[in-house]
């Protein structure tokens with residue numbers, strides 16, 4: 001289950017409303033060409049993507065078991081969150097060949113904060129695409145969704161994620177007991193990145 005950041009920000013009523021409006025109106029094409037909001041037509045492709053343990057095993061908050069009904073409920077949940085301005089589920093379709101990757105953005109507008117989770121198809125892992133895509137999503141979350149803080153978790157042995165998140169400039173803030181949908185605990189590394197820090201790091205590159 002997605003959990004808000006350890007750091008507690010308090011948004012003003014205007015800021016909260018602006019974030020909710022931004023999430024509702026967000027166009028994933030402005031993130032990158034080809035990105036789409038996940039919908040019913042993507043359910044079977046998402047099952048095919050996530051059924052592969054090398055894609056899904058490391059992710060604590062995916063619906064389980066991974067089958068049509070659970071993935072359909074997940075897609076519907078994020079459609080409802082989008083309506084409330086509290087989340088987005090974005091996919092990259094592969095020209096009629098399934099789905100290449102997904103990004104799940106959970107937003108707490110009243111805290112001007114968000115969390116990102118995601119994965120890329122096994123045959124595309126380790127080639128730099130996930131790192132590049134994640135950097136773009138972080139940027140988009142700060143600029144388009146207007147949040148001020150992003151938190152992330154990764155399994156203690158998820159080397160690729162750990163390297164990617166450290167390199168993006170996130171600050172390590174210990175560990176977190178992430179709660180799986182079956183209520184079991186997955187111990188995770190935990191990071192945060194503020195908008196100020198992101199802007200400072202970007203201005204140096």
Ligand SMILES: CC(C)(COP(=O)(O)OP(=O)(O)OC[C@H]1O[C@@H](n2cnc3c(N)ncnc32)[C@H](O)[C@@H]1OP(=O)(O)O)[C@@H](O)C(=O)NCCC(=O)NCCS
Pocket residue numbers: 054055056058059117118119120121124125126127128129130131132153154155158159160161163164167
């Ligand atoms: C995590 C994930 C999105 C990263 O995307 P990717 O395209 O595979 O990763 P990249 O090729 O951009 O590599 C990311 C970093 O890991 C490093 N890396 C790549 N393959 C590696 C390997 N086999 N072992 C250790 N590090 C590796 C890269 O060098 C890079 O580090 P650098 O930025 O310091 O050079 C992708 O691997 C994935 O979907 N994994 C399964 C799901 C998952 O773990 N999701 C994230 C949960 S937090």
